[in-house]
Amino acid sequence: MGKSWSGLKKELEEKFLCESLRGRVYYFLTHYHDAHDDYGRFCVRVDKNEYAKANPFAYYVKGYYKLECRTKGELDVPDREWTGDGYLYNEENEAIEDKIIEMSINNGDFDICDVTEAIREYKGLPIEKSIASENPIIRMFAIMDRRIGKRTLKKLADQVDIQPNWLQFFYKLRLDSEKINRKKYSSEIIFEENR
Incomplete structure (x- = not known):
């Protein structure tokens, strides 16, 4: 800042x-x-x-992290893998993470x-x-x-x-x-x- x-x-x-x-x-x-x-x-x-x-x-205690993991599993999003140049499947993981974070912020x-x-x-x-x-x-x-x-x-x-x-x-x-x-x-x- x-x-x-x-x-x-x-x-x-x-x-x-x-x-x-x-x-x-x-x-x-x-x-x-x-x-x-x-x-x-x-x-x-x-x-x-x-x-x-x-x-x-709050993200962990209120279950958002579990929801994130469950959503990734239901959508068959693979875990990130380091290739030496960057991560594979990063965009797919970030899309779900961003949605769950948005949900948590809306919930306060x-x-x-x-x-x-x-x-x-x-x-x-x-x-x-x-x-x-x-x-x-x-x-x-x-x-x-x-x-x-x-x-x-x-x-x-x-x-x-x-x-x-x-x-x-x-x-x-x-x-x-x-x-x-x-x-x-x-x-x-x-x-x-x-x-």
Whole structure:
């Protein structure tokens, strides 16, 4: 990412975070250097509670790795083989691995590397592309971004329910912080700003 975590955290919280969430939202990342694999954790703290927690073990503990192995077996995807120049069957394996990782992220189970990669991508994209990204972690940063104005938020208000469950919290948080409510009457959505 090119910056220390403290510099990146400051940039995320002071440059990108919308005014209505400053002082309420903080980003936390640490690495446990005494751990055998130097693992760590990430979370977004909102009003001193932790949300969007990155857990390096979730992929294994929650069964995604078993699902990955089972899927590869069902599709007869051979294990990677080193040839001296590269791996055989790498594309086939990566395609399945990417799908399972996408599923885990949509379920709110992600690793620190997923978050740091999302931050890097988010910072390099225009805000319009960030909020429309296929990656829900990027959309999490984007929905709290100061560059998303009230008009855009009103358009996004009807998309809350189609977001992954864990991400709905951040959409509602931003809408509430800007005092934008949604009211549904039959299939129609009416927006109302609190005064």
